[in-house]
Amino acid sequence: MKSEGQAWAVAQLGEITAVSPEAFELLEIIDPARENEGMTVVVSVNCKPFERREGGIPLKARERLRISVPWDFPLDRPTVNFTHDRYGAFAHVQWGSSICLHQAPDVEWQATRGMFGFMQRLGEWLEAGAAGELDPVGMPLHPPVAYPVANFRVVPTQNAPEPTETYWSGYVEIPREASHAAELGRWIEQSEEVPDIRLASVILLPTTMPFEYPTTVWDLIVALMERGVSLTMIRLLMTIGVLRTGEGKCAIFVLGAAMRGVSGGRLLQHLACWRMDVAQTDKLRAAAIARTDDNPIDEQVFYAWAFEAKVEWCRVLEDRPEIVERRDSVSPAAYWRGKSVTLMGCGAIGSAVAMMLAKAGVAKLRLYDNNVVTPGVLVRQGFDRRQIAYTKSSATKVNVEAAVPGINVIEAHADVAQALTDEVRSAGADSHRHRA
Structure with missing residues (x-):
């Protein structure tokens, strides 16, 4: 069964096929099994006319795409995926295959145009993707994604240091925190004396990270090592972080990458934060305190955890002056x-x-x-x-x-x-x- 809106979507796709049979082919329609479920449409799009440039998505001559049409179409917008995950490393492609067609869906989706407008937008996206112009000069860069797992917010309040050609490592004060959020204050470079206060460990990169951040701790460590951060440094920063975290609290870690700003302009740090659960924080702290030269128990505990643990990404609420503009700035x-x-x-x-x-x-x-x-x-x-x-x-x-x-x-x-x-x-x- 189809809803009235889904039937309209199929009719529009049929009209597009009739007008441009070479450019667009309707391969399969999978109707919803029951009310309020989505309809799946598999299509093939001719990508030969799209000029391929360096840095662009290497589209095949024809790309097969899977479109999900919601029951309440066109009030709810469709989504579209590649039928493979070969382009997962590119910006504007999430979860390996999902095409980020609208950056501001509430504004950009035009319900009155239905699938005509949707397919036009998809064609423009594929053309820009092949040319490497999904982030045109002068427009905001597409941010990387660290999918939040923890119901916890981190609020940076001071401008981040600019990393050198290698990376910046150190700590950031946590002056205020509650069970649901923590506020980040002053940045402290690793070469400075480390104060005996609540801190989060920090690594800021002068380069980029993958557009989808790793979901396991070991994969995250490997990604940092590939960008010049030694395993010894990573372990040292994490150890200091847990030692500066009181009992019964989660250790917090901050990762920055040069991925925020306007295309063609100065790149600022995009901050992502993750936390270690209370039990593991207490365990690593106890091991660090118990360590001796003859018994490096903290290393054993660290590696046992790192090989198995998931990254508990947190949501970041930006309050850095270099990132946000006060709402009353022109009032x-x-x-x-x-x-x-x-x-x-x-x-x-x-x-x-x-x-x-x-x-x-x-x-x-x-x-x-x-x-x-x-x-x-x-x-x-x-x-x-x-x-x-x-x-x-x-x-x-x-x-x-x-x-x-x-x-x-x-x-x-x-x-x-x-x-x-x-x-x-x-x-x-x-x-x-x-x-x-």
Whole structure:
């Protein structure tokens, strides 16, 4: 059985075949066995007219493709695969054979054109793929794929170091973490003294990685060795990483490759992160501590794990300034970025304004208020019960610093007259006053 939409797809493919029998051949149609299932269509496309250039996909004269048409076509878009995995190493080909036809499907898929538009897009993709122009100059590069396994997020916040001709190795601080996410802070080169704090181990490559990252630890190690990173260095970095990970926590590892940016422009580091489960982290740490010259037990434990383990890739939420652009960069809020601001009053309005200013990027915030947090104000002011009896200025400071780490906040339990006196004495010429 076919849905009405799938029947329309078959009719459109039939029209394409009738008009261009040499360019397109409909080989097989596999109907869905039941409702709400997809329909499979096998087609053959003539690729002889597509010019083949260096770096392009070496398409055969005719390529056989498998198109999956969903039950709710055209509201849901079709997908297409090669019937082999020979082109799996190329960008825009995932899982060995899946063609990444739309980079932004919600915008690019035109339901009203149905299979006519789909096949036109497929032809354009094959032509560009053969010519090596799937990433045209001036357009964003297709990122590599590390399929997330762990329900865990990693948030890089500072620009990544640029690796040398070989690679950059070291660590990155983890200043904040929870059960579901970790934030990455300052980068620490391996030649620097390694601080006794929570760290993730890092390798940054000046070259590329495969477009589909390895799924086993040993395959990942082999890929790094092929790019000039020694096995000794890999093991050393991982050992330091587990030693700087507390008991009951997962060790985190960061891998960078020069695969982010605009085609033809400067390449930045594409960061991928993976983690080691708690049991293995604790096991490797114990082995590293127990190691002696006569009993290198940590090496035995490492290799036993590396040959068997899967890579637990995590989702990366980018917050590096070199990668992301603030959503308020062209809004009026951008005026406050880098300013020094004095706020007189930290009540219902003042505490909210303080938070807005902090998120807008002020460099320095002075807070004045002569009241304390009482139970009655909790229903309409931005404080919680744990802050009862705090001064409002100190409670606002705590909230602001939690939301925007690193901001310079000075607070005083003082009235407006005292605040004005302090302001007159202050040498900060670039100071803006707001009473709330």
